[in-house]
Amino acid sequence: MSKLFIVANLKSNKNEDEAKTWLETFKKITLNQEIISDKEVIISPSFIHLNLFRDFILQNNLPVKLAAQNSSPFGEGPHTGEVNAKQIKDYADYVLVGHPERRNNFNESEELLFKKTDAAIAQGLNCIYCVQGEDSKIPAGIKLIAYEPVFAIGSGNPDTPENADTIAKNYLDINDEYLILYGGSVTSQNVANFTKKENIKGVLVGGASLDSEEFIKIIENA
Ligand code: PGA
Numbered sequence: 001m002s003k004l005f006i007v008a009n010l011k012s013n014k015n016e017d018e019a020k021t022w023l024e025t026f027k028k029i030t031l032n033q034e035i036i037s038d039k040e041v042i043i044s045p046s047f048i049h050l051n052l053f054r055d056f057i058l059q060n061n062l063p064v065k066l067a068a069q070n071s072s073p074f075g076e077g078p079h080t081g082e083v084n085a086k087q088i089k090d091y092a093d094y095v096l097v098g099h100p101e102r103r104n105n106f107n108e109s110e111e112l113l114f115k116k117t118d119a120a121i122a123q124g125l126n127c128i129y130c131v132q133g134e135d136s137k138i139p140a141g142i143k144l145i146a147y148e149p150v151f152a153i154g155s156g157n158p159d160t161p162e163n164a165d166t167i168a169k170n171y172l173d174i175n176d177e178y179l180i181l182y183g184g185s186v187t188s189q190n191v192a193n194f195t196k197k198e199n200i201k202g203v204l205v206g207g208a209s210l211d212s213e214e215f216i217k218i219i220e221n222a
Contacts, residue, residue, distance in 0.1 A: 002179055002201055003038055003039050003040040004038065004039045004040070004195055004201060004202050004222055005039070005040045005042065005144065005179065005181055005201060005202025005203070006039050006040070006041050006042070006202055006203060006205070006218060006219050006222055007041075007042045007043075007044060007067065007094075007128065007146075007181065007183075007202065007203065007204045007205065008041075008042070008043045008044060008205055008209030008215050009044045009067075009069065009096065009099070009183075009204055009205065009206045009209065010022075010043070010044060010045045010046065010049075010209060010210065011046075011069070011101070011206055012046060013046075013210055014045070014046070014049070014210075016049070016052065019045060019049045019052055019053070020052070020056075022210075022212045023052075023053065023056045023212070025212040025213055026043075026062070026212035026215065026216065027060055027062065028216060029041075029062065029063075029064075029216055029219065030060065030061070030062060030063070032220075033063070035219055035220045036063050036064075036219060037063075039202075039219060039222065040065065040202070041063070041064040041065070041219060042064065042065045042066065042067050042093075042094055042128075043064055043065075043066055043067070043209075044066070044067035044068065044069050044094075044096060045066070046069070047068060047069070047070075047083055050066060050068065050088075050091040050092060051091065053066055053091075054066060054091045054092075065092070065093045065094060066091055066092040066093065066094070067092050067093070067094035067095055067096055067128065068083070068088045068091070068092045068094070068095045068096070068125075069095075069096050069099070070083075070095070070096065070097075070099075070102060070116075071083060071084065071085050071088050071095045071097070071116055071119065071120050071125070072084040072085065072116070072119065073112055073115035073116045073119055074119065075119060084119065084123075085119045085120045085122065085123035085125055086123050088120075088123070088125060089123045089124060089125060092125070093125065093126055094125065094126045094127070094128055094144075095120050095125045095126070095127055095128070096127075096128050096130060096146075097113055097116050097117050097120065097127045097128065097129050097130065098113040098116075098129055098130045098131065098136075099130045099148070100130060100132050100148050100150050100153060101153070103130075103132070104150070110136070110137060113129075113139070114139045117129065117139040117141065117142065118139070118141075121141045126143070126144065127139075127141075127142055127144065128144045128145075128146050128181070128204070129142045129144065129145050129146070130145075130146045130148050130183070130204075131145060131146070131147055131148070132147075132148060132149060132150055133147075133149065133167070134147075134167045134170045134171065138171070138174075138175075138178075142178075143177060143178060143179055144178075144179050144181065145171055145178050145179070145180050145181070146180075146181040146182070146183050146204045147159075147164060147167050147168060147171075147180060147181070147182055147183070148182075148183040148184055148204065149184055151184075152183075152184025152185050153183070153184050153185070153206065154185070154206060154207055155184075155185055156185050157185055158184050158185040158186065158190060158194075159182070159184055161182075161193040161194050161196075161197050161200070162197075164182040164194060164197065164200060165197040165198065165199050165200055167180075168180035168182070168197070168199035168200050169198075169199045172199055179201040179202070180199060180200060180201060181200065181201060181202040181203055181204050182194045182200050182202075182203055182204070183203060183204030183205070183206070185207075185208075186203045186204070186205045186208060186218065187208045187214070187218070188208070188214055188217035188218045188220075188221050189221075191203055191205075191218050191221050191222045192221050192222060195222045202222075203218070203222065205218055
């Protein structure tokens with residue numbers, strides 16, 4: 001059985017002082033290794049804080065991994081403003097691809113997401129490929145899929161665990177090697193309703209992960 005994936009997506013939040021405060025509080029997680037030993041905990045800060053997070057995790061021996069929130073469809077070269085997969089690999093093991101906020105606010109097409117996926121996999125990054133429903137095509141090489149219905153993101157109105165489980169099952173019918181996560185208004189109060197479902201292997205947490213005490217509770221309760 002795979003570990004349960006618990007992902008904090010900090011989105012475009014926190015300046016450096018706030019990121020340091022988040023980490024100092026999150027450090028308490030090491031007081032109770034039990035709660036984390038059967039979980040793959042992944043934190044996805046802004047690009048600008050990946051260095052800070054990586055160094056803090058190494059210095060404090062925190063049992064967590066990092067994810068970038070985005071990565072370039074291009075490799076190295078004249079692509080002003082882009083951060084490419086080779087650069088990310090120095091800091092993170094994972095990358096989010098196709099988050100609904102990128103698909104919808106930046107018009108990221110499926111074609112572009114496939115290119116980003118290929119570029120990330122070529123550098124050895126693990127993609128967490130986000131989908132909004134059950135009819136998205138999944139690029140080759142993807143193992144982790146996050147089902148993130150738009151109505152549930154940041155709304156306080158999560159999908160039902162039953163529906164999320166059905167959507168997960170439908171993806172598993174296509175490929176039983178997939179690991180399906182759920183994202184959208186997950187909190188410490190509702191996380192277990194999702195993670196106890198047969199076909200859901202973890203959660204992606206946005207708003208509730210901004211407070212690292214609450215994120216620790218989510219890890220505990222999952
Ligand atoms: P939310 O965001 O937990 O704030 O709903 C989830 C996500 O966008 O990954």
